[in-house]
Amino acid sequence: MPKVINIEPxxxxxxxxxxxxxxxxxxGVRSFRDFASAVGDPLGSALFAxxxxxxxxxxxxFVTVNKxxxxxxxxxxxxxxxxxxxxxxxxxxxxQGPSGVEVSPDxxxxxxxxxxxxxxxxxxxxxxxGVEVVSFDGTTLEISYHGACGSCPSxxxxxxxxxxxxxxxxxDPSIRVISY
Numbered sequence: 001m002p003k004v005i006n007i008e009p010x011x012x013x014x015x016x017x018x019x020x021x022x023x024x025x026x027x028g029v030r031s032f033r034d035f036a037s038a039v040g041d042p043l044g045s046a047l048f049a050x051x052x053x054x055x056x057x058x059x060x061x062f063v064t065v066n067k068x069x070x071x072x073x074x075x076x077x078x079x080x081x082x083x084x085x086x087x088x089x090x091x092x093x094x095x096q097g098p099s100g101v102e103v104s105p106d107x108x109x110x111x112x113x114x115x116x117x118x119x120x121x122x123x124x125x126x127x128x129x130g131v132e133v134v135s136f137d138g139t140t141l142e143i144s145y146h147g148a149c150g151s152c153p154s155x156x157x158x159x160x161x162x163x164x165x166x167x168x169x170x171x172d173p174s175i176r177v178i179s180y
Contacts, residue, residue, distance in 0.1 A: 008128065014054070
């Protein structure tokens with residue numbers, strides 16, 4: 001069974017990051033924005049079944065759980081830990097890739113992924129979140145935040161502007177970034 005060894009706050013007051021003793025996934029991520037999207041995933045569906053959970057994001061050795069704003073963490077922390085720790089012992093699974101789209105031969109999109117992987121995703125993961133590329137039309141990059149970042153006010157403001165500025169500097173000055 002995976003053991004929760006630490007619980008960390010995130011910049012989002014409605015999200016906590018549960019650090020695990022061993023990895024749940026060998027690579028990639030799993031992200032669920034509602035119960036319906038988590039059907040078939042034992043951990044995701046079990047966490048949504050707790051009630052006031054609004055999203056579940058996990059990768060490697062952590063699980064980020066978002067709750068409804070009116071819910072109290074003191075009522076949820078123990079049951080979230082118990083739910084995570086009740087998982088059957090199994091080999092770490094593969095998640096979806098680091099982004100939601102296939103990397104095309106387009107060099108600009110490949111470079112965007114390289115920048116996100118090297119400079120953005122590690123920082124977001126440190127706060128219990130992640131980012132996925134939804135689409136790219138050559139100038140407009142549509143992204144989706146996951147985990148603690150999914151409902152964090154700074155993700156739609158400062159973080160989004162930082163990502164856009166970084167991509168404009170390192171990939172192409174005409175890139176515009178929007179959040180899904």
